Amino acid sequence: MIAYDFDGTLAPGNMQEYDFVPALKMQPHAFWREAKELAQAQQADEILAYMQLMIDKAGRARVPVRRQDFADFGANISFFPGVETWFERINAYGRERHLQVQHFIISSGMREMIEGTRIADQFERIFASGFMYDHNGVAYWPALAVNYTTKTQYLFRINKGSLDVHDNSQINQYVRPEERAVPFQRMVFIGDGETDIPCMRLVKEQGGHSIAVYTKGKSGARQQTQKLLSDGRTHLAAVADYSAGAAIDVAVKAMIDKVVAERAISEAGLAAPTQPTKR
DSSP states (O other), X not given: OEEEOOXXXXXXXXXXXXXXXXXXXXXXXXXXXXXXXXXXXXXXXXXXXXXXXXXXXXXXXXXXXXXXXXXXXXXXXXXXXXHHXXXXXXXXXXXXXXXXOOEEEEEXXXXXXXXXXXXXXXXXXXXXXXXXXXXXXXXXXXXXXXXXXXXXXXXXXXXXXXXXXXXXXXXXXXXXXXXXXXXXXXXXXXXOSGGGHHHHHHHXXXXXXXXXXXXXXXXTHHHHHHHHHHTTSOSEEEESOOSTTSHHHHHHHHHHHHHHHHHHHHHTTOOOOOOOOXX
């Protein structure tokens, strides 16, 4: 299983900046500054603040905010090199080794925008912030806000096979590690920055693998991910390039090979006992 952040990980920049914020007749830096100021003034979560600001600004600018409108805004999002062929290549690599590779999104960005992208159908589930809609199909209230700390919840949901975000019964039950749907040891998390640290650290500490990516040429980005590597938060710091033969491609294939080898050892009855993962 591979879980990805979205903004800065699969796509350059923030998804709202492609078409939505320009439709408001605002500069991206002004929108995010106002969202941060709103969160600070109201002592609010920054994700909830930016979502409220999206609805408020859209109403004033007469920008439609139905589910399909958000999907349309997502349709023009561009991706880092190799992303659009990545999933087919990695899935094929897994199949050759009799391993099914599943892909998930865990993002603070907009679920509806991601659902409108060209790669949306590649994901088993998209865990991201989203809105509630009224009887006219118009967004009016946040349904789900995913921030840097709540992101880890979705790793545990994947781990236990509890994928419906409204259902808290299974996620809060203790399940023995060997009975869990996706063991952490078979997880890879790919993210790009500080908001992904809890997920990177959780997966790494539980025996899986984490990768920190950065935008080539972006000021300070490489140094930030190298610090994550030196601090022990991630296994690899690499430029956000998913092309065949690039560092991410080579690393993930090696991680798949490791999972296959560990499965073979386990099936042979040679695996060492593991400590239960609590949650």
